[in-house]
Amino acid sequence: MEIRGISLSNGQSSVNSGFLLFDRGDYNPMMKKSIQKTVVFSLILILGLNMASEHSIIFTSAKENTFGLEEPKGIRLNIPDDPRSSMAISWFTYEFTETDINFGLSLGNLNQTNSFFTDTELVKDTYIHHIVLKNLSTNTTYFYQIGGPTSGWSDVYSFTTAPERNASSLHFIAYGDNRSDREIRRLINRAILQNSSSYHSEPIQFIMHMGDMVTRGEEHDLFNDYFDDSQMLHESIPLLPIQGNHEIGNLGKSYYREQFVLPENGNAEWYWALQYGSVFIMGLDSEAHGIIPYDTQSIPWMDSMLQKSHEDLSTLWRFAFFHQPPFVSSSHMPRIDIRDSWSPIFGDNDVDVVFNGHCHLYERSFPVSSNETLSSRERYNYNDPDYPIYIVTGAAGRGGPIDRLPDRENEYMVFSNFTWHYVDVFISNNLTNQKSTLMANVVGIIPQYFSNGSLNEFDLSHTVLLDNFTITKNIPGGWPESVQNVIY
Numbered sequence: 001m002e003i004r005g006i007s008l009s010n011g012q013s014s015v016n017s018g019f020l021l022f023d024r025g026d027y028n029p030m031m032k033k034s035i036q037k038t039v040v041f042s043l044i045l046i047l048g049l050n051m052a053s054e055h056s057i058i059f060t061s062a063k064e065n066t067f068g069l070e071e072p073k074g075i076r077l078n079i080p081d082d083p084r085s086s087m088a089i090s091w092f093t094y095e096f097t098e099t100d101i102n103f104g105l106s107l108g109n110l111n112q113t114n115s116f117f118t119d120t121e122l123v124k125d126t127y128i129h130h131i132v133l134k135n136l137s138t139n140t141t142y143f144y145q146i147g148g149p150t151s152g153w154s155d156v157y158s159f160t161t162a163p164e165r166n167a168s169s170l171h172f173i174a175y176g177d178n179r180s181d182r183e184i185r186r187l188i189n190r191a192i193l194q195n196s197s198s199y200h201s202e203p204i205q206f207i208m209h210m211g212d213m214v215t216r217g218e219e220h221d222l223f224n225d226y227f228d229d230s231q232m233l234h235e236s237i238p239l240l241p242i243q244g245n246h247e248i249g250n251l252g253k254s255y256y257r258e259q260f261v262l263p264e265n266g267n268a269e270w271y272w273a274l275q276y277g278s279v280f281i282m283g284l285d286s287e288a289h290g291i292i293p294y295d296t297q298s299i300p301w302m303d304s305m306l307q308k309s310h311e312d313l314s315t316l317w318r319f320a321f322f323h324q325p326p327f328v329s330s331s332h333m334p335r336i337d338i339r340d341s342w343s344p345i346f347g348d349n350d351v352d353v354v355f356n357g358h359c360h361l362y363e364r365s366f367p368v369s370s371n372e373t374l375s376s377r378e379r380y381n382y383n384d385p386d387y388p389i390y391i392v393t394g395a396a397g398r399g400g401p402i403d404r405l406p407d408r409e410n411e412y413m414v415f416s417n418f419t420w421h422y423v424d425v426f427i428s429n430n431l432t433n434q435k436s437t438l439m440a441n442v443v444g445i446i447p448q449y450f451s452n453g454s455l456n457e458f459d460l461s462h463t464v465l466l467d468n469f470t471i472t473k474n475i476p477g478g479w480p481e482s483v484q485n486v487i488y
């Protein structure tokens, strides 16, 4: 198949930091990633470059299939920049295969010629492939297939770019801690797919993951397994990840960073921010990634980004998510140090909801300040609350023990439950009534269907609504003017 849009802008390919890098446009390359180089990979690089220099078009004229025909595995989407105009597609193979894409606006016409950036890394025995698409159209569905003419092309998948800031709705999922038990985490992913329109008909636009997607971050195969199990979601729905303590790995050795392409406005993949529709989102690092104390860098950064988010007047909601919760009643104790250092910043900068994992349960707080002051005892429907609501969603799989409640419930806790679950969030912006409303539904997988560590007969419709609540924001004066690109 003819390849379009892949001629190098300067007629040259480049190799950077030991991994193959084809820059086919004016995109500023993403951060350098430290990977282990091998003699074998160097030989492959040389072969690839020879092919590139001979043809100026990468891999289109290979005379024979040198690299085999391995299909892309573990396909996932990430948001690398402004989600209205960019998307990252990553996958893995065990053989060296091409990192290329055909994409377009219809199934039968994958002819887009936008410049894009590709990166192939050898990590342990796995080739991780990344493609970053830029200059996409807002709120537009694209179809794509990945691979290459020599290696073979994948099936055709699709994704939709983010809408404008004043979009009328937003729909996303939050969950976490689905490490190690592949059967159950696949089941929960299927439940999300099957039930995605049960509460709101609009498609899910992204999925926040609270960390601990693998049990040991130093074992690269576990990441491959995870992406195999979650491709059913992330081939079309972007994953917003942060790392948990299990991603850190033994002695700080982890393959977490190599898996994703995320916004570069924070600190590598450790923490970052993006604006999706009317929502500002910060993905934060509660694990200090084993190197630098988290508060020396991330606190000034998050304070600055939250202040910038106020410059874009169309930002109606602010969310933060990270692994270890500052407010929780489980046998995993709350991170009081994070509560003391981060929660005042959330409160001062109008953060609405903080999502966490780590504790293997579902729990929701009242709107609560950093010193445990409650603004109200209302349990389900909030109107312009004074403080953030803290949600712990750390039971989207099995691997660690399900938590138990302590003898005494904390005053700030509204509800806690131990069922496998995910959180479905929908935001509706009503311009006529000058209100924006967040509706959260917590979908549980009924535990009776699990027995002796395996699944019994299970109908995916057998889910249960564990919790729901609403937050309404008043928008006096109608919809504000947008100030564009404050944080990118």
Ligand SMILES: [Fe+2]
Residues within 6 Å of the ligand: 212, 244, 245, 246, 323, 357, 358, 359
């Ligand atoms: Fe954890």
